[in-house]
Amino acid sequence: MPDTPPPAKTRAPGRRASITVHDVARLAGVSAITVSRALNTPAQVSAETLQRVRDAVQRTGYVPNLLAGGLRSSKSRLVAAVVPTLAGPVFLETIEALTAALAERGYQLMLGQSGYADSREDALLDAIIGRRPDGIVLTGVMHTPDARQRLLACGIPVVETWDLTPTPIDMLVGFSHKRIGEEVCEYLHRKGCRRPVLISGDDARARRRHEGFVRAAARLGMTGATATVPTWWVPAPAKLPGGREGLTRLLAEHPGLDGVFCSSDLLALGVLTEAQARGLSVPRDFAVVGMGDLDFAASLHPALTTVRIDGTRIGRTSAAFIVDRAEGRAVAEPVVDIGFALVERHSA
Amino acid sequence: MPDTPPPAKTRAPGRRASITVHDVARLAGVSAITVSRALNTPAQVSAETLQRVRDAVQRTGYVPNLLAGGLRSSKSRLVAAVVPTLAGPVFLETIEALTAALAERGYQLMLGQSGYADSREDALLDAIIGRRPDGIVLTGVMHTPDARQRLLACGIPVVETWDLTPTPIDMLVGFSHKRIGEEVCEYLHRKGCRRPVLISGDDARARRRHEGFVRAAARLGMTGATATVPTWWVPAPAKLPGGREGLTRLLAEHPGLDGVFCSSDLLALGVLTEAQARGLSVPRDFAVVGMGDLDFAASLHPALTTVRIDGTRIGRTSAAFIVDRAEGRAVAEPVVDIGFALVERHSA
DNA sequence: ATGAAAGCGCTAACAC
DNA sequence: GTGTTAGCGCTTTCAT
Numbered sequence: 001m002p003d004t005p006p007p008a009k010t011r012a013p014g015r016r017a018s019i020t021v022h023d024v025a026r027l028a029g030v031s032a033i034t035v036s037r038a039l040n041t042p043a044q045v046s047a048e049t050l051q052r053v054r055d056a057v058q059r060t061g062y063v064p065n066l067l068a069g070g071l072r073s074s075k076s077r078l079v080a081a082v083v084p085t086l087a088g089p090v091f092l093e094t095i096e097a098l099t100a101a102l103a104e105r106g107y108q109l110m111l112g113q114s115g116y117a118d119s120r121e122d123a124l125l126d127a128i129i130g131r132r133p134d135g136i137v138l139t140g141v142m143h144t145p146d147a148r149q150r151l152l153a154c155g156i157p158v159v160e161t162w163d164l165t166p167t168p169i170d171m172l173v174g175f176s177h178k179r180i181g182e183e184v185c186e187y188l189h190r191k192g193c194r195r196p197v198l199i200s201g202d203d204a205r206a207r208r209r210h211e212g213f214v215r216a217a218a219r220l221g222m223t224g225a226t227a228t229v230p231t232w233w234v235p236a237p238a239k240l241p242g243g244r245e246g247l248t249r250l251l252a253e254h255p256g257l258d259g260v261f262c263s264s265d266l267l268a269l270g271v272l273t274e275a276q277a278r279g280l281s282v283p284r285d286f287a288v289v290g291m292g293d294l295d296f297a298a299s300l301h302p303a304l305t306t307v308r309i310d311g312t313r314i315g316r317t318s319a320a321f322i323v324d325r326a327e328g329r330a331v332a333e334p335v336v337d338i339g340f341a342l343v344e345r346h347s348a
Numbered sequence: 349m350p351d352t353p354p355p356a357k358t359r360a361p362g363r364r365a366s367i368t369v370h371d372v373a374r375l376a377g378v379s380a381i382t383v384s385r386a387l388n389t390p391a392q393v394s395a396e397t398l399q400r401v402r403d404a405v406q407r408t409g410y411v412p413n414l415l416a417g418g419l420r421s422s423k424s425r426l427v428a429a430v431v432p433t434l435a436g437p438v439f440l441e442t443i444e445a446l447t448a449a450l451a452e453r454g455y456q457l458m459l460g461q462s463g464y465a466d467s468r469e470d471a472l473l474d475a476i477i478g479r480r481p482d483g484i485v486l487t488g489v490m491h492t493p494d495a496r497q498r499l500l501a502c503g504i505p506v507v508e509t510w511d512l513t514p515t516p517i518d519m520l521v522g523f524s525h526k527r528i529g530e531e532v533c534e535y536l537h538r539k540g541c542r543r544p545v546l547i548s549g550d551d552a553r554a555r556r557r558h559e560g561f562v563r564a565a566a567r568l569g570m571t572g573a574t575a576t577v578p579t580w581w582v583p584a585p586a587k588l589p590g591g592r593e594g595l596t597r598l599l600a601e602h603p604g605l606d607g608v609f610c611s612s613d614l615l616a617l618g619v620l621t622e623a624q625a626r627g628l629s630v631p632r633d634f635a636v637v638g639m640g641d642l643d644f645a646a647s648l649h650p651a652l653t654t655v656r657i658d659g660t661r662i663g664r665t666s667a668a669f670i671v672d673r674a675e676g677r678a679v680a681e682p683v684v685d686i687g688f689a690l691v692e693r694h695s696a
Numbered sequence: 697a698t699g700a701a702a703g704c705g706c707t708a709a710c711a712c
Numbered sequence: 713g714t715g716t717t718a719g720c721g722c723t724t725t726c727a728t
Contacts, residue, residue, distance in 0.1 A: 018502075065480060067479060074720075108458055
């Protein structure tokens with residue numbers, strides 16, 4: 001037996017002490033730091049020692065306490081992601097890819113929901129910064145100046161996603177919502193649409209697409225005398241019933257409408273459903289364009305024309321950015337516009 | 349000025365030191381521990397001191413390092429959740445409720461994806477246990493004996509969800525998938541269905557519903573000579589196209605089918621879509637029952653008859669269980685069957 | 697109501 | 713290649 005038994009230390013009453021590096025070290029007949037090296041930088045340890053340490057780890061069932069390691073090395077290997085909500089399945093693909101890409105590199109995702117209101121953002125930010133994550137991924141750009149300020153101050157790498165801004169906090173992986181609005185409008189115009197209407201969730205990004213659409217419509221002479229496009233707004237997150245109701249209302253006031261751009265595929269599914277229920281035929285009676293290319297879009301009847309965003313790429317790119325930064329590598333091109341694709345199917 | 353300037357300590361080269369309790373304490377003219385108490389247990393601190401500390405916190409922009417606190421107090425205020433995947437929107441409601449309920453109480457969610465294969469579960473478990481979370485929420489019950497063993501050994505409170513088992517690791521919030529299969533079958537039988545078919549994702553829980561359905565069908569004499577129910581299996585996570593293809597295939601082999609039970613509302617949407625594309629009428633030509641009552645189910649045309657699971661309640665209950673345990677309160681009834689509800693709409 | 701000392705479990709820095 | 717020492721930032725314990 002090497003030396004002194006472990007001294008009785010401060011210890012929470014009920015809980016049994018868990019196994020530490022020292023326990024493993026004693027069993028392997030080496031020092032604690034050698035165990036640490038064997039696990040983190042095995043190249044620095046002789047083959048024989050390595051084997052002994054691994055055996056000891058196996059026998060004890062030791063799992064390193066990453067909180068303690070993180071505290072000392074100021075690397076938490078934790079990345080925070082903030083989404084407005086999980087309920088609209090829009091960000092799912094991004095979160096899924098992010099989680100997977102981070103896990104591959106030994107990082108773990110912490111999830112926070114900000115809601116669509118700014119108010120909770122502040123408390124959430126405290127909770128996040130308090131864990132000293134190695135990075136923060138925001139869906140959408142950060143709005144309140146206060147929050148921006150704190151994010152800037154704490155020095156944690158930040159990736160804003162799903163949007164573009166001339167003034168990013170740090171890194172950015174996004175695309176132009178205004179351009180989407182414009183391109184969809186131009187597309188509908190080419191298809192012969194002259195009386196478009198909009199059904200839109202009222203979150204910041206959908207409003208930008210709306211703006212782009214209306215502007216293009218005015219330019220193309222699709223707005224009539226009012227210089228605007230009839231719009232039905234639904235509270236975010238937009239869901240199917242909003243689409244059904246939107247179509248009903250818009251049809252009542254604008255029976256001649258010949259195209260609908262929805263701010264989400266879910267709304268578009270609602271429109272398709274309502275049309276079907278009314279015996280209307282899409283695209284013969286009017287065109288429908290969705291947004292998001294959610295997984296059901298291609299399989300609907302008619303297959304939905306929509307705007308595809310590569311959510312997986314957003315997630316993966318964000319993960320790469322954060323990890324590069326965390327490991328001291330510079331990110332060459334920290335602001336990326338990943339664009340979008342108008343996917344032509346049969347609904348328009 | 350109180351006393352000695354802070355000694356130059358070990359410090360990572362590039363990074364600026366962040367503000368600590370000591371900085372705040374010095375500014376407020378108190379000791380570090382008093383700052384800690386002012387923030388965590390304000391009742392123990394005099395009103396005047398409290399004010400001084402709060403001012404100092406404000407002025408410095410101090411955000412406590414929860415990793416450090418967690419290390420000392422062995423309370424990480426972190427809860428891990430494991431889902432097979434985020435892609436099927438089935439667990440979304442649970443994760444959303446869980447995140448929200450935890451945030452309310454000052455806990456944060458860590459998300460892990462296990463995939464539907466058991467292989468990654470082990471690595472994921474290490475990553476999770478390494479962070480010493482105050483609790484682990486599993487969607488589905490834990491299968492591999494190895495994983496069960498480690499979970500049991502590490503002493504972290506565990507909630508298994510979305511399923512029932514006679515041998516839970518610890519706590520459980522679920523419902524009986526077999527009963528769902530049976531009840532749906534009985535329901536279809538009452539509605540006059542005699543030639544049912546199944547479209548099912550091939551994950552463990554869907555298979556249990558399948559089993560329940562087949563058993564009830566046999567009992568009710570709905571299976572013909574084969575004592576089984578024609579089934580189209582789709583790989584998990586089940587999506588809409590699987591429903592379309594499933595109906596196509598089943599219709600080809602069993603043109604007399606008069607009812608379809610789908611293991612997910614997404615599959616049911618596929619079935620409805622395919623039926624519509626073929627000019628078939630639901631429920632006149634055959635009945636369709638989904639599973640999950642996803643948010644679009646009620647608004648489809650025809651409105652989808654389905655099985656409702658209260659995912660929000662699962663999330664909230666799990667959060668409450670974990671927090672109670674973490675804060676030393678016993679959970680009176682740690683195994684809960686929350687049941688399910690067959691929601692009758694128009695598709696059956 | 698407040699403080700001093702100790703140490704949670706790990707790893708950076710510096711020996712050897 | 714391996715060990716010693718110290719300390720990450722906080723909170724527990726014990727004293728006043």
